[in-house]
Amino acid sequence: MHMQQSETQAQYEQLKKLAISDNDFELIRNWIYEVAGITLTPAKKNLVSGRLGKRVQELGYSTFGDYIRPIITVRPGDTAAVQERQYAINALTTNETYFFREPAHFDFLRDVIVPQWQGSEARRIWSAASSSGEEAYTAAMVLSMALSKNQWSIVGTDINSEVVNQAGKALYPLSRAEKIPSQYLKAYCLRGIGKMDGLFQITPKVKSRVSFKTANITQDQTSLGHFDLIMLRNVLIYFDKEAKQRVLDNLVKRLKPGGYLFIGHAESLNGLDYDLKMIKTSIYQRPAEKSGR
Numbered sequence: 001m002h003m004q005q006s007e008t009q010a011q012y013e014q015l016k017k018l019a020i021s022d023n024d025f026e027l028i029r030n031w032i033y034e035v036a037g038i039t040l041t042p043a044k045k046n047l048v049s050g051r052l053g054k055r056v057q058e059l060g061y062s063t064f065g066d067y068i069r070p071i072i073t074v075r076p077g078d079t080a081a082v083q084e085r086q087y088a089i090n091a092l093t094t095n096e097t098y099f100f101r102e103p104a105h106f107d108f109l110r111d112v113i114v115p116q117w118q119g120s121e122a123r124r125i126w127s128a129a130s131s132s133g134e135e136a137y138t139a140a141m142v143l144s145m146a147l148s149k150n151q152w153s154i155v156g157t158d159i160n161s162e163v164v165n166q167a168g169k170a171l172y173p174l175s176r177a178e179k180i181p182s183q184y185l186k187a188y189c190l191r192g193i194g195k196m197d198g199l200f201q202i203t204p205k206v207k208s209r210v211s212f213k214t215a216n217i218t219q220d221q222t223s224l225g226h227f228d229l230i231m232l233r234n235v236l237i238y239f240d241k242e243a244k245q246r247v248l249d250n251l252v253k254r255l256k257p258g259g260y261l262f263i264g265h266a267e268s269l270n271g272l273d274y275d276l277k278m279i280k281t282s283i284y285q286r287p288a289e290k291s292g293r
């Protein structure tokens with residue numbers, strides 16, 4: 001028993017001690033930039049060791065480098081390594097989000113965009129870095145209140161497969177309902193009872209119009225089709241100029257003429273090339289196609 005305790009203590013000490021070397025941090029930093037466009041500044045060294053350290057040790061590696069090298073060189077058929085690669089991506093992304101975040105965008109959607117969409121063709125929104133789905137469902141609630149259900153749909157995508165799975169469930173702790181205005185809460189959120197106590201779920205009517213998939217916005221996303229509104233909010237902050245430009249090129253191509261782009265209020269497109277008109281801070285529009293003469 002005594003022996004067991006001291007072994008546990010020794011393991012604990014070892015767990016505590018695993019530090020990330022500068023070289024290994026560089027390896028991880030370069031890799032996540034390459035795959036996701038995410039820039040990890042040197043100040044993020046502790047964050048990386050905090051998020052991946054336990055995993056590195058659980059899998060029996062003694063350094064971060066030993067853990068990351070097979071991930072960097074993974075071959076597509078190597079299922080275990082492909083899964084571990086996704087695990088590392090999930091661990092290295094920051095997924096903070098909430099319902100009705102930056103509400104001015106949703107006011108603009110309701111007051112300016114939706115009236116333009118009334119009674120016309122079916123409209124599509126893309127929440128391009130959707131995290132656990134709050135952004136997509138917020139837009140869905142706004143559209144539900146104003147448009148008939150077959151007139152719109154929303155696609156949410158994120159590089160983090162875990163948050164994409166959560167988003168698909170549309171199930172959240174009650175504490176996350178705080179920022180949802182009461183008219184939307186009453187109309188589109190169901191309070192859990194019994195086993196679901198302490199949770200709420202987005203109503204099936206709204207949920208059925210929203211789908212999610214894992215996708216990387218630094219890569220071409222032609223298969224998603226074209227959109228009337230793309231929300232690219234609070235993700236550009238993780239990218240340098242080159243990665244921002246790549247993402248913007250990919251997304252602007254997915255906008256229909258006249259379609260809108262929202263970016264986060266703290267973000268900027270300064271210094272980037274794009275064919276968009278700025279409507280107001282953080283809201284852009286792709287010019288409508290010129291009619292033929």
Ligand SMILES: C[S@@+](CC[C@H](N)C(=O)[O-])C[C@H]1O[C@@H](n2cnc3c(N)ncnc32)[C@H](O)[C@@H]1O
Binds near residue numbers: 095
């Ligand atoms: C801070 S959250 C923002 C969520 C939401 N858009 C909002 O404004 O609340 C940033 C999200 O971007 C995702 N992300 C980072 N790099 C990405 C990439 N290359 N492709 C797709 N999603 C990415 C992260 O996984 C994370 O969920």
